[in-house]
Amino acid sequence: MMVSEIDMISPETMEECLQILNEYEQEVRLLAGGTDAVVRMKEGHWRPKLWLNIKGLRDLRFICEEKDGIHIGPLTTHTDMVQSSLLQEKADVLVHAAKEVGATQIRNMGTIGGNLGTASPAGDTIPALFVLDAVIELSSVNGIRRIPIEEFFVGPGKTVQHKSEMITNIIIRPQEENEIGIFEKLGPRKAQAISIVNVAISLKMSGDGWQCAGGKIAFGSVAPTVIRARKCEVLLTLQELNEEGISNIASLAWKEVAPISDVRASAAYRRDMSTALLERGLLRLMKRWEDR
Amino acid sequence: MATIRFKVNGKEKVVDTHTTKTLLDVLRDDLYLTGSKECCGKGECGSCSVMINDEVVCSCLVLVGQVEGEDIKTVEGVGTSTNMDIIQEAFIKEGATQCGYCTPGFIVAARSFLNKIEKVPTLEEIEEGIAGNICRCTGYTKIVKAIQTAAEERFSRIGAAVTQGNLQGKGD
Numbered sequence: 339m340m341v342s343e344i345d346m347i348s349p350e351t352m353e354e355c356l357q358i359l360n361e362y363e364q365e366v367r368l369l370a371g372g373t374d375a376v377v378r379m380k381e382g383h384w385r386p387k388l389w390l391n392i393k394g395l396r397d398l399r400f401i402c403e404e405k406d407g408i409h410i411g412p413l414t415t416h417t418d419m420v421q422s423s424l425l426q427e428k429a430d431v432l433v434h435a436a437k438e439v440g441a442t443q444i445r446n447m448g449t450i451g452g453n454l455g456t457a458s459p460a461g462d463t464i465p466a467l468f469v470l471d472a473v474i475e476l477s478s479v480n481g482i483r484r485i486p487i488e489e490f491f492v493g494p495g496k497t498v499q500h501k502s503e504m505i506t507n508i509i510i511r512p513q514e515e516n517e518i519g520i521f522e523k524l525g526p527r528k529a530q531a532i533s534i535v536n537v538a539i540s541l542k543m544s545g546d547g548w549q550c551a552g553g554k555i556a557f558g559s560v561a562p563t564v565i566r567a568r569k570c571e572v573l574l575t576l577q578e579l580n581e582e583g584i585s586n587i588a589s590l591a592w593k594e595v596a597p598i599s600d601v602r603a604s605a606a607y608r609r610d611m612s613t614a615l616l617e618r619g620l621l622r623l624m625k626r627w628e629d630r
Numbered sequence: 631m632a633t634i635r636f637k638v639n640g641k642e643k644v645v646d647t648h649t650t651k652t653l654l655d656v657l658r659d660d661l662y663l664t665g666s667k668e669c670c671g672k673g674e675c676g677s678c679s680v681m682i683n684d685e686v687v688c689s690c691l692v693l694v695g696q697v698e699g700e701d702i703k704t705v706e707g708v709g710t711s712t713n714m715d716i717i718q719e720a721f722i723k724e725g726a727t728q729c730g731y732c733t734p735g736f737i738v739a740a741r742s743f744l745n746k747i748e749k750v751p752t753l754e755e756i757e758e759g760i761a762g763n764i765c766r767c768t769g770y771t772k773i774v775k776a777i778q779t780a781a782e783e784r785f786s787r788i789g790a791a792v793t794q795g796n797l798q799g800k801g802d
């Protein structure tokens with residue numbers, strides 16, 4: 339493979355990195371864990387003039403709780419998230435999603451910033467970030483802007499990020515005591531598989547019973563971007579989440595999704611599986627709520 | 631071209647190469663460490679597994695410009711035929727290799743897995759630990775058994791060292 343025509347710069351500080359993003363006139367692309375970038379370079383899809391290697395910017399790898407929420411640095415790996423006790427306690431749905439990414443090697447390399455940057459509708463952390471009301475912080479030499487995740491993606495591989503910007507922080511809402519979440523994924527095989535359909539659910543329960551006070555549901559891989567299932571969300575509070583209630587909610591899922599057929603699955607199969615995954619997720623969540 | 635410095639198997643290395651060459655190609659072509667194998671080249675099979683700062687990764691997806699100053703361990707650093715690691719001994723004992731192409735990747739992934747566990751793992755945990763590695767020959771049963779054998783060996787040695795009040799003893 340001819341690689342010599344592509345250059346690489348490894349900035350030592352974020353300021354230097356933003357400067358290069360701002361000034362470099364030809365095509366430049368950030369390189370973090372490389373698990374999407376290098377695959378696409380080899381396939382000939384991504385051939386920038388310059389790789390801007392940010393892997394060494396250790397300041398961008400953090401998980402911490404601040405006044406306005408839990409802050410996650412873009413260079414945080416999937417393994418970091420799986421192992422974080424803060425996320426286990428206050429963002430279980432994101433931990434579940436990170437666990438489902440690839441296998442050990444890919445989780446050790448791949449980052450949350452890269453998952454967002456690739457902007458695949460099948461990206462596993464994205465539905466989890468939707469139900470945790472994530473806000474994406476974009477920085478450039480001109481300053482910072484914060485974009486709610488539902489406004490961040492505009493299509494497969496496309497986001498509102500400008501050429502001179504990069505993701506420097508991801509802020510999520512910590513779950514409350516009465517809140518539980520789950521991530522369910524259907525892939526062609528158990529490990530190392532891109533989602534055919536995935537769903538993240540976060541529920542706020544009221545009291546000890548099966549009454550839900552509100553919740554969010556987000557599907558991946560069933561539309562050009564990850565989507566919220568708003569009709570299903572409305573139903574969450576209108577009936578108890580017993581088997582019958584759950585089945586009613588899940589049966590609406592096919593109306594929410596707008597999948598395509600591709601090499602991984604047909605549109606019809608994705609629609610059916612959206613219902614099945616939502617039902618399975620809600621049943622498992624209620625079982626966990628009961629057993630807690 | 632650039633000059634890149636990093637450690638491989640405990641030794642400082644300096645290579646003059648293109649920054650966008652994969653770590654796997656540099657290990658094999660420039661440093662003649664041909665244990666790591668290229669198979670899929672896309673992160674799916676694990677035959678190129680190496681450790682960077684003790685974390686197992688696919689060296690076919692790491693560009694060498696990204697490893698300046700890092701500490702890399704390849705299968706050659708896990709053990710050699712004259713000084714084998716318990717995981718390599720267990721692979722031989724259990725007959726866990728056939729054509730052998732996947733074996734170096736499994737050895738590195740298994741070593742990294744063993745470094746991180748605190749008790750003898752269940753079969754399910756072992757399967758999860760090596761889910762990033764593909765083998766087309768063995769059917770995995772003997773590979774999983776070999777890792778279990780090595781894990782038992784590791785913890786029995788640690789146990790023996792503890793009862794002798796000597797934690798400096800050869801832990802693994």
Ligand SMILES: Cc1cc2nc3c(=O)[nH]c(=O)nc-3n(C[C@H](O)[C@H](O)[C@H](O)COP(=O)(O)OP(=O)(O)OC[C@H]3O[C@@H](n4cnc5c(N)ncnc54)[C@H](O)[C@@H]3O)c2cc1C
Nearest residue numbers: 368370371372373374375440448449451452455462505673
């Ligand atoms: C074998 C295999 C299995 C996989 N399985 C899964 C899976 O199960 N689920 C899943 O969701 N993904 C999967 N992936 C895809 C990939 O691993 C993830 O999307 C990963 O999170 C990407 O992170 P990275 O750091 O490797 O990104 P990179 O490849 O380094 O970058 C990806 C993109 O994001 C951009 N980018 C990186 N950092 C930033 C930043 N800070 N700001 C702005 N843009 C940025 C880059 O410019 C690039 O365009 C798999 C990949 C492989 C090879």
Ligand code: FES
Nearest residue numbers: 669670671676690
């Ligand atoms: S060759 Fe690297 S994972 Fe297959």
Ligand code: FES
Nearest residue numbers: 728729765766767
């Ligand atoms: S022994 Fe042949 S691929 Fe594993």
